[in-house]
Amino acid sequence: MKKNSLILSVLLVGITACSTVTIKPEGQNKLVNKPTYQDSKPFYLWGLSxxxxxxxxxxxxxxxxxxxxxxxxxxxGVLALITLGIYAPHTVKVWCPKEES
Incomplete structure:
Protein backbone atom coordinates (compact mmCIF):
# COMPACT_ATOMS: atom_id res chain seq x y z
CA MET A 1 0.00 0.00 0.00
CA LYS A 2 2.83 2.43 0.86
CA LYS A 3 4.52 1.65 -2.45
CA ASN A 4 1.34 2.48 -4.39
CA SER A 5 0.95 5.76 -2.47
CA LEU A 6 4.56 6.68 -3.23
CA ILE A 7 4.16 5.90 -6.92
CA LEU A 8 0.92 7.90 -7.08
CA SER A 9 2.55 10.86 -5.29
CA VAL A 10 5.53 10.89 -7.65
CA LEU A 11 3.20 10.62 -10.65
CA LEU A 12 1.02 13.52 -9.45
CA VAL A 13 4.04 15.73 -8.78
CA GLY A 14 5.43 14.90 -12.21
CA ILE A 15 2.18 15.64 -13.98
CA THR A 16 1.59 18.95 -12.19
CA ALA A 17 5.23 20.03 -12.25
CA CYS A 18 5.85 23.59 -13.34
CA SER A 19 7.90 24.37 -16.44
CA THR A 20 9.24 27.69 -17.67
CA VAL A 21 10.87 28.89 -20.89
CA THR A 22 12.47 32.35 -20.60
CA ILE A 23 13.80 34.41 -23.52
CA LYS A 24 16.02 37.39 -22.66
CA PRO A 25 19.01 39.22 -24.15
CA GLU A 26 22.37 37.57 -23.53
CA GLY A 27 24.08 38.75 -20.36
CA GLN A 28 20.91 40.14 -18.79
CA ASN A 29 19.78 38.75 -15.45
CA LYS A 30 16.40 37.03 -15.31
CA LEU A 31 13.70 39.51 -14.27
CA VAL A 32 11.49 38.46 -11.36
CA ASN A 33 9.46 41.63 -10.85
CA LYS A 34 5.83 41.94 -11.97
CA PRO A 35 5.50 41.58 -15.77
CA THR A 36 4.00 44.30 -17.95
CA TYR A 37 1.70 41.75 -19.61
CA GLN A 38 0.40 38.40 -18.35
CA ASP A 39 -2.28 36.15 -19.84
CA SER A 40 -3.31 32.50 -19.77
CA LYS A 41 -3.51 30.83 -23.18
CA PRO A 42 -5.50 27.64 -23.77
CA PHE A 43 -3.79 24.53 -25.14
CA TYR A 44 -5.24 21.07 -25.56
CA LEU A 45 -4.09 17.44 -25.51
CA TRP A 46 -1.16 17.95 -23.12
CA GLY A 47 -0.13 21.12 -24.93
CA LEU A 48 0.24 19.46 -28.33
CA SER A 49 -2.72 21.27 -29.87
CA GLY A 77 -0.77 21.92 -14.12
CA VAL A 78 -3.65 21.20 -11.76
CA LEU A 79 -6.15 22.14 -14.49
CA ALA A 80 -4.35 19.83 -16.92
CA LEU A 81 -4.42 17.04 -14.32
CA ILE A 82 -8.13 17.47 -13.55
CA THR A 83 -9.00 17.34 -17.26
CA LEU A 84 -6.54 14.48 -17.88
CA GLY A 85 -4.53 16.68 -20.26
CA ILE A 86 -7.46 17.58 -22.49
CA TYR A 87 -7.13 21.24 -21.40
CA ALA A 88 -3.56 22.33 -20.59
CA PRO A 89 -3.21 26.13 -20.27
CA HIS A 90 0.10 28.00 -20.25
CA THR A 91 0.75 31.45 -18.82
CA VAL A 92 2.52 34.02 -21.01
CA LYS A 93 4.46 36.93 -19.49
CA VAL A 94 6.19 39.91 -21.13
CA TRP A 95 8.40 42.53 -19.48
CA CYS A 96 8.70 45.87 -21.29
CA PRO A 97 11.04 48.81 -20.69
CA LYS A 98 9.52 51.51 -18.51
CA GLU A 99 7.91 54.36 -20.40
CA GLU A 100 9.61 57.70 -19.82
CA SER A 101 7.25 60.60 -19.13
Whole structure:
Protein backbone atom coordinates (compact mmCIF):
# COMPACT_ATOMS: atom_id res chain seq x y z
CA MET A 1 0.00 0.00 0.00
CA LYS A 2 2.83 2.43 0.86
CA LYS A 3 4.52 1.65 -2.45
CA ASN A 4 1.34 2.48 -4.39
CA SER A 5 0.95 5.76 -2.47
CA LEU A 6 4.56 6.68 -3.23
CA ILE A 7 4.16 5.90 -6.92
CA LEU A 8 0.92 7.90 -7.08
CA SER A 9 2.55 10.86 -5.29
CA VAL A 10 5.53 10.89 -7.65
CA LEU A 11 3.20 10.62 -10.65
CA LEU A 12 1.02 13.52 -9.45
CA VAL A 13 4.04 15.73 -8.78
CA GLY A 14 5.43 14.90 -12.21
CA ILE A 15 2.18 15.64 -13.98
CA THR A 16 1.59 18.95 -12.19
CA ALA A 17 5.23 20.03 -12.25
CA CYS A 18 5.85 23.59 -13.34
CA SER A 19 7.90 24.37 -16.44
CA THR A 20 9.24 27.69 -17.67
CA VAL A 21 10.87 28.89 -20.89
CA THR A 22 12.47 32.35 -20.60
CA ILE A 23 13.80 34.41 -23.52
CA LYS A 24 16.02 37.39 -22.66
CA PRO A 25 19.01 39.22 -24.15
CA GLU A 26 22.37 37.57 -23.53
CA GLY A 27 24.08 38.75 -20.36
CA GLN A 28 20.91 40.14 -18.79
CA ASN A 29 19.78 38.75 -15.45
CA LYS A 30 16.40 37.03 -15.31
CA LEU A 31 13.70 39.51 -14.27
CA VAL A 32 11.49 38.46 -11.36
CA ASN A 33 9.46 41.63 -10.85
CA LYS A 34 5.83 41.94 -11.97
CA PRO A 35 5.50 41.58 -15.77
CA THR A 36 4.00 44.30 -17.95
CA TYR A 37 1.70 41.75 -19.61
CA GLN A 38 0.40 38.40 -18.35
CA ASP A 39 -2.28 36.15 -19.84
CA SER A 40 -3.31 32.50 -19.77
CA LYS A 41 -3.51 30.83 -23.18
CA PRO A 42 -5.50 27.64 -23.77
CA PHE A 43 -3.79 24.53 -25.14
CA TYR A 44 -5.24 21.07 -25.56
CA LEU A 45 -4.09 17.44 -25.51
CA TRP A 46 -1.16 17.95 -23.12
CA GLY A 47 -0.13 21.12 -24.93
CA LEU A 48 0.24 19.46 -28.33
CA SER A 49 -2.72 21.27 -29.87
CA UNK A 50 -3.17 25.02 -29.92
CA UNK A 51 -1.00 27.85 -31.12
CA UNK A 52 -1.00 31.36 -29.73
CA UNK A 53 1.05 34.42 -30.54
CA UNK A 54 1.60 37.54 -28.49
CA UNK A 55 2.58 40.68 -30.40
CA UNK A 56 5.29 41.91 -28.04
CA UNK A 57 5.86 45.09 -30.05
CA UNK A 58 2.21 45.99 -29.56
CA UNK A 59 2.37 45.09 -25.85
CA UNK A 60 5.55 47.17 -25.40
CA UNK A 61 4.42 50.12 -27.58
CA UNK A 62 6.93 49.28 -30.36
CA UNK A 63 9.82 48.93 -27.89
CA UNK A 64 11.88 45.77 -27.71
CA UNK A 65 10.80 43.63 -24.73
CA UNK A 66 13.24 43.06 -21.88
CA UNK A 67 12.11 39.47 -21.34
CA UNK A 68 9.45 36.99 -22.50
CA UNK A 69 8.32 33.87 -20.68
CA UNK A 70 6.00 30.92 -21.27
CA UNK A 71 5.21 29.09 -18.06
CA UNK A 72 3.07 26.22 -16.90
CA UNK A 73 2.24 27.34 -13.38
CA UNK A 74 1.09 25.02 -10.61
CA UNK A 75 -2.54 26.02 -11.21
CA UNK A 76 -2.10 25.39 -14.97
CA GLY A 77 -0.77 21.92 -14.12
CA VAL A 78 -3.65 21.20 -11.76
CA LEU A 79 -6.15 22.14 -14.49
CA ALA A 80 -4.35 19.83 -16.92
CA LEU A 81 -4.42 17.04 -14.32
CA ILE A 82 -8.13 17.47 -13.55
CA THR A 83 -9.00 17.34 -17.26
CA LEU A 84 -6.54 14.48 -17.88
CA GLY A 85 -4.53 16.68 -20.26
CA ILE A 86 -7.46 17.58 -22.49
CA TYR A 87 -7.13 21.24 -21.40
CA ALA A 88 -3.56 22.33 -20.59
CA PRO A 89 -3.21 26.13 -20.27
CA HIS A 90 0.10 28.00 -20.25
CA THR A 91 0.75 31.45 -18.82
CA VAL A 92 2.52 34.02 -21.01
CA LYS A 93 4.46 36.93 -19.49
CA VAL A 94 6.19 39.91 -21.13
CA TRP A 95 8.40 42.53 -19.48
CA CYS A 96 8.70 45.87 -21.29
CA PRO A 97 11.04 48.81 -20.69
CA LYS A 98 9.52 51.51 -18.51
CA GLU A 99 7.91 54.36 -20.40
CA GLU A 100 9.61 57.70 -19.82
CA SER A 101 7.25 60.60 -19.13
Missing amino acids: GEHRVDVLKVCNKNEPLQMQSQQTFSD
